[in-house]
Amino acid sequence: MEKRAVIFDTDPGQDDAVAILTALASPELDVLGICTVAGNIPLDLTTKNALKLIELAGRTDVPVHAGCDRPLGRALVTAEHVHGETGLDGPDLPEPATGPGAGHATDFLIETVRAREPGTVTLMALGPLTNVALAFAKAPDIVSRLAGLVLMGGGCFEGGNITPAAEFNIYVDPEAAAMVFRSGVAITVLPLDVTHQMRSTKQRIDAFRALGNKAGEAVAAMLSFSERFDVEKYQSEGAPLHDPCVTAFVLDPSIFEGRQINVEIETGSALARGMTVADYWGVTDRPKNAFWVRSGDSDRFYQLLTERIGRLP
Numbered sequence: 001m002e003k004r005a006v007i008f009d010t011d012p013g014q015d016d017a018v019a020i021l022t023a024l025a026s027p028e029l030d031v032l033g034i035c036t037v038a039g040n041i042p043l044d045l046t047t048k049n050a051l052k053l054i055e056l057a058g059r060t061d062v063p064v065h066a067g068c069d070r071p072l073g074r075a076l077v078t079a080e081h082v083h084g085e086t087g088l089d090g091p092d093l094p095e096p097a098t099g100p101g102a103g104h105a106t107d108f109l110i111e112t113v114r115a116r117e118p119g120t121v122t123l124m125a126l127g128p129l130t131n132v133a134l135a136f137a138k139a140p141d142i143v144s145r146l147a148g149l150v151l152m153g154g155g156c157f158e159g160g161n162i163t164p165a166a167e168f169n170i171y172v173d174p175e176a177a178a179m180v181f182r183s184g185v186a187i188t189v190l191p192l193d194v195t196h197q198m199r200s201t202k203q204r205i206d207a208f209r210a211l212g213n214k215a216g217e218a219v220a221a222m223l224s225f226s227e228r229f230d231v232e233k234y235q236s237e238g239a240p241l242h243d244p245c246v247t248a249f250v251l252d253p254s255i256f257e258g259r260q261i262n263v264e265i266e267t268g269s270a271l272a273r274g275m276t277v278a279d280y281w282g283v284t285d286r287p288k289n290a291f292w293v294r295s296g297d298s299d300r301f302y303q304l305l306t307e308r309i310g311r312l313p
Contacts, residue, residue, distance in 0.1 A: 011039030011127030035105035067105030090225030154276030155192030171274030199238030
């Protein structure tokens, strides 16, 4: 089997952690590296968490590189109220013995994409798009060299989750998101419209715990922690599981349904900052620049995640 080469850009985060662990457990994927960015928590913690995850998975062969510690032109907004002070509250993971690689994450991203055949590297973005926008600005040639960008961000039919209009990842650095959506890269968006369908019910969390491995226990503890906020917020059984939708889409896009549309990012409005203006019904003649995923099969989604997490130590 020829593996699909991928690079993560991420701000772990419990849901980021499940996305990364699932990829590290998947033989179809060759995870070339993990780039960290400030988002859910500050950069030093997102980097530490990425290192904890490669050690938990027994995959210290995967390099971790620290990237941008703040948005391109705004103060950093974080989400400890959801993820806890460490970003990975829930399990008691040991301090990492490994350290991040030398050099900035954007340079790692640029050099890695340039070193590979065009069209063979997929970028998987789970946080604010600061690193991605900076890399595209520094090295515009990598935009056409990427096989595509698959990201978790935005919302249309579900509105926002940090403001009424905006989803957190886009809200943190809307200028970066606007640059990325204008770049011409082939984009697939996993928005709140689909992630809100992927609820981590007690039964699904118990299935991770029942795997009997360290990774399964850690995932169960992470989701038990992070869901306490969203269950209260959404008044539903189980919290949405956002970022693993990116990994699941890359592994098996047949789980999901969507369409190619135009997406623009609002940067000027105080009220709608970071809104993904998704022309789902084609009411404008603006060019279609993104594949917008609207729905998915939550049972197949959790079956895939549980089976893969079960492969880890």
